[in-house]
Amino acid sequence: MPINVNGQPIQDNNIQEAQEALEIIENNHQFDSTIFQDRNIDIREATFIMDRNSDGIINRSDLDNLWSYHVRLNERQFCALARLFAERFPREENQEGFAVLSQDVTDPMEHRQLMLDFLAVPRSHINAIPEYSHRNFFFTVMPVDVLDQDARESRQRQRGIEINEQASIANEILQASSQTRCTIFVDSETGLQDVREEYFRAVPALREQHETGRLIFQVGQNNNSIWAQDIGESTQSEFIIGGGTSPYRRDQMNISLVHIPIRFAGGDITTTTINGENIVIVGHGSIQMTHANYDNFVTTISDDEIRAVLQHAFSVDRVILLTNPTGNKAPELAFHIDQVVTFPSPGVAIMLMPETVTPTTSLPEAEITEDAYSELRGAISHYQDQLRQAGFRIIEIPTTSAHVGNFQSYTNAIPITKDDGSTVIIMPSFDDNSTEEQIRSILEREGMEVRFVRNMTWERRGNTHCITGTLPNE
Structure with a gap:
């Protein structure tokens, strides 16, 4: 079934537009501003939506981000690209996986049924946490081994700045309450030691917090x-x-x-x-x-x-x-x-x-x-x-x-x-x-x-x- 925009079907003969739109994304994962500007896409928006997996594979969540941040692909390009994503990433392979957000449910009533099914699931056991009462915090550290050598060196410097900032925030969080803790997620086992040492160099007091189990x-x-x-x-x-x-x-x-x-x-x-x-x-x-x-x-x-x-x-x-x-x-x-x-x-x-x-x-x-x-x-x-x-x-x-x-x-x-x-x-x-x-x-x-x-x-x-x-x- 064709994907719809404002009720108008986008037909299969737009595969050329889909390929063109996909190239805008796949060829520019290092945020080549010239190409984005040539296509009238704001580079600041582009850097937002171009978050990619460390293996360099685009998934459907990238497509969600594309729509979310209103990058100016035209509607025909966007929908043709959506079709291509749906073909490449079937729902069972997609970790996000909720059918209301994917292209593989074609009956509008089925989308509404998904919402009704969710509302029917008992959730009285759930307790909300006011934001000021959170005790368990986390940060994610950018990998640096997915780009070419020049970009890797630049990315390493940028990551150092980000880690300094994360470490300072983590230190303040851990000082704010004896009940708080922070987890730092690193992309690979081999990177754990390097990131640990970067954190400790940024804020030496974090070494003790790590030893006591509050910084993981x-x-x-x-x-x-x-x-x-x-x-x-x-x-x-x-x-x-x-x-x-x-x-x-x-x-x-x-x-x-x-x-x-x-x-x-x-x-x-x-x-x-x-x-x-x-x-x-x-x-x-x-x-x-x-x-x-x-x-x-x-x-x-x-x-x-x-x-x-x-x-x-x-x-x-x-x-x-x-x-x-x-x-x-x-x-x-x-x-x-x-x-x-x-x-x-x-x-x-x-x-x-x-x-x-x-x-x-x-x-x-x-x-x-x-x-x-x-x-x-x-x-x-x-x-x-x-x-x-x-x-x-x-x-x-x-x-x-x-x-x-x-x-x-x-x-x-x-x-x-x-x-x-x-x-x-x-x-x-x-x-x-x-x-x-x-x-x-x-x-x-x-x-x-x-x-x-x-x-x-x-x-x-x-x-x-x-x-x-x-x-x-x-």
């Missing part, structure tokens, strides 16, 4: 990505994954996996509490990706059904959908909600001040349009209204036009409840002492401790929260 180094085949948040979301005892999550080898994590018929990215969904209720909050990007996925199969899913699936999956009392009032996608400058909000304690949301999100004429953020800043200001204000209506107290912190334009977000942070019940927030630092001291002062008045960690992953449009994942506590 473990083999886990990498998908060529450091974005741990994109791998999935944790409950007390399970790891939840969907269509937008990354294809990391989760079987090597030794955790229970649950596939849900919803598309989401880890930074776009979170759990918290208010007035004794457990709550899931999901961002506009994940909502729209889910609608687009169902629409692509000539069926629909309503917002209420999205809420029902997430409420059932996480076994929470309520689901809040944060919607963007200015368009049918997430804001360009905040594609995940962790770029504008974090939830450090029950009923509290820390958010960027909308009035500090302003355009500038200086480079490099001048490349971002004034409309993009305006859209983000409107989205933040709308998110604040929605959260206040839900009963949350909003604490505003400042940012600057340069930070916004460079995808540097202070809310892309890790809140942890300390042993004494107080809150510590591990927050990215962008070497802006003035703004960061303002933030520290605001949050200390609220009884929260702030620990800044220098962030460099903003160059790849991610910050502290993006590279830090959580595993089930049990």
Whole structure:
């Protein structure tokens, strides 16, 4: 059966377009910006969607990411490429495997039945974990042995920067509470020792944490990505994954996996509490990706059904959908909600001040349009209204036009409840002492401790929260 776009079938005679689209991906796994620019594809978007397995094989999750981040292949190329992916990677070989996210279920009613079947599975045994109560964290280390020699040397230097940042975050996590632990997933047994020593050189105190069993180094085949948040979301005892999550080898994590018929990215969904209720909050990007996925199969899913699936999956009392009032996608400058909000304690949301999100004429953020800043200001204000209506107290912190334009977000942070019940927030630092001291002062008045960690992953449009994942506590 032909794949449909807006109800119009894409016929088999588009195999040439499929091959062309596939070449855009397969020939550019080192992010050749010239070729991407020639095809009017934003290189910053391209580097996001081009996460690849260490064996260099593209899988269907890469296709999911292609759709998720709206790289500008035309619809005919995309759908022809989807067909080619479906032929190369049958569902039984696809670890993501949920049929509602694949091409091998052709009956629209069957897609809806998959959702109904999931809702019928008992999940009363599941306990959600508010983000500030997580105790089991993890990082993924990029492999360096999949590129040519020159690229490998460059990648080794970049990985050293990333490991320094990961090690600093891990050290703060382990100091925040005696109950926390961190696992570092490395792509191969041979790489474990090298990565261990890199961590210990970055932060010597981590050697003792490793010896006491709180810092663990473990083999886990990498998908060529450091974005741990994109791998999935944790409950007390399970790891939840969907269509937008990354294809990391989760079987090597030794955790229970649950596939849900919803598309989401880890930074776009979170759990918290208010007035004794457990709550899931999901961002506009994940909502729209889910609608687009169902629409692509000539069926629909309503917002209420999205809420029902997430409420059932996480076994929470309520689901809040944060919607963007200015368009049918997430804001360009905040594609995940962790770029504008974090939830450090029950009923509290820390958010960027909308009035500090302003355009500038200086480079490099001048490349971002004034409309993009305006859209983000409107989205933040709308998110604040929605959260206040839900009963949350909003604490505003400042940012600057340069930070916004460079995808540097202070809310892309890790809140942890300390042993004494107080809150510590591990927050990215962008070497802006003035703004960061303002933030520290605001949050200390609220009884929260702030620990800044220098962030460099903003160059790849991610910050502290993006590279830090959580595993089930049990």
